[in-house]
Amino acid sequence: xxxxxxxxxxxxxxxxxxxxxxxxxxxxxxxxxxxxxxxxxxxxxxxxxxxxxxxxxxxxxxxxxxxxxxxxxxxxxxxxxxxxxxxxxxxxxxxxxxxxxxxxxxxxxxxxxxxxxxxxxxxxxxxxxxxxxxxxxxxxxxxxxxxxxxxxxxxxxxxxxxxxxxxxxxxxxxxxxxxxxxxxxxxxxxxxxxxxxxxxxxxxxxxxxxxxxxxxxxxxxxxxxxxxxxxxxxxxxxxxxxxxxxxxxxxxxxxxxxxxxxxxxxxxxxxxxxxxxxxxxxxxxxxxxxxxxxxxxxxxxxxxxxxxx
Numbered sequence: 001x002x003x004x005x006x007x008x009x010x011x012x013x014x015x016x017x018x019x020x021x022x023x024x025x026x027x028x029x030x031x032x033x034x035x036x037x038x039x040x041x042x043x044x045x046x047x048x049x050x051x052x053x054x055x056x057x058x059x060x061x062x063x064x065x066x067x068x069x070x071x072x073x074x075x076x077x078x079x080x081x082x083x084x085x086x087x088x089x090x091x092x093x094x095x096x097x098x099x100x101x102x103x104x105x106x107x108x109x110x111x112x113x114x115x116x117x118x119x120x121x122x123x124x125x126x127x128x129x130x131x132x133x134x135x136x137x138x139x140x141x142x143x144x145x146x147x148x149x150x151x152x153x154x155x156x157x158x159x160x161x162x163x164x165x166x167x168x169x170x171x172x173x174x175x176x177x178x179x180x181x182x183x184x185x186x187x188x189x190x191x192x193x194x195x196x197x198x199x200x201x202x203x204x205x206x207x208x209x210x211x212x213x214x215x216x217x218x219x220x221x222x223x224x225x226x227x228x229x230x231x232x233x234x235x236x237x238x239x240x241x242x243x244x245x246x247x248x249x250x251x252x253x254x255x256x257x258x259x260x261x262x263x264x265x266x267x268x269x270x271x272x273x274x275x276x277x278x279x280x281x282x283x284x285x286x287x288x289x290x291x292x293x294x295x296x297x298x299x300x301x302x303x304x305x306x307x308x309x
């Protein structure tokens with residue numbers, strides 16, 4: 001596994017202009033300040049592109065950030081995409097001086113290469129990737145290994161020392177909880193927050209205000225809400241439903257059909273929510289979400305305020 005150490009964004013793609021931009025793989029809205037932007041992607045329709053982790057046996061699909069047509073519209077995140085490692089395959093190794101990251105395992109099992117460590121990794125594992133630590137992943141199984149790769153830019157002047165030890169956990173071991181402001185039909189698993197967090201399983205990050213998993217009862221909802229100073233991504237892990245992404249001039253929420261493998265980016269101030277389309281007796285819909293501050297704008301709330309997500 002070759003190693004790559006980089007400073008800054010690992011690649012740059014031109015952005016297409018226009019108020020509405022649609023194509024086979026993209027649905028998006030760039031509206032006035034009264035109705036902020038969102039982007040929608042479907043992983044099954046995204047073409048593979050190369051990043052530092054890519055190899056002959058490790059294939060990356062850019063959902064947002066580097067490799068995506070609207071890379072310049074997503075302010076604080078550098079990488080958000082799906083990496084598939086073939087059986088008996090491996091990614092390259094990479095490290096960054098100013099990008100902190102996360103791996104979240106979607107399917108399969110393999111080995112995490114973290115500095116000098118080699119650690120077994122499996123479905124629903126998630127790991128924080130600090131600055132300066134070489135990382136990669138290999139697959140010794142007979143089935144493909146799929147994971148989400150995330151990278152967040154550390155602003156100039158912000159210190160982000162490496163964690164004293166590897167910080168890794170499994171979502172299955174995080175207790176679910178109901179947050180009062182979102183109603184009783186959605187359970188939240190608080191996976192990762194900043195180093196100051198006292199609520200999350202891993203208090204590890206500098207720019208990642210919250211990485212969390214939502215599990216929706218049949219017909220359940222994440223009550224529509226806004227984050228004025230933060231950007232957010234929702235990735236549908238399982239099931240289907242209607243995603244709320246913005247509102248009309250008449251202040252009515254706008255809903256978009258969504259299913260497993262769909263992802264939405266929400267700019268700060270966008271109305272966000274979800275209505276599960278799953279019925280009684282079916283597996284619950286699940287969404288993995290991550291939220292971070294708009295660059296140069298402080299988070300709108302304390303990491304220990306569990307009233308909102």
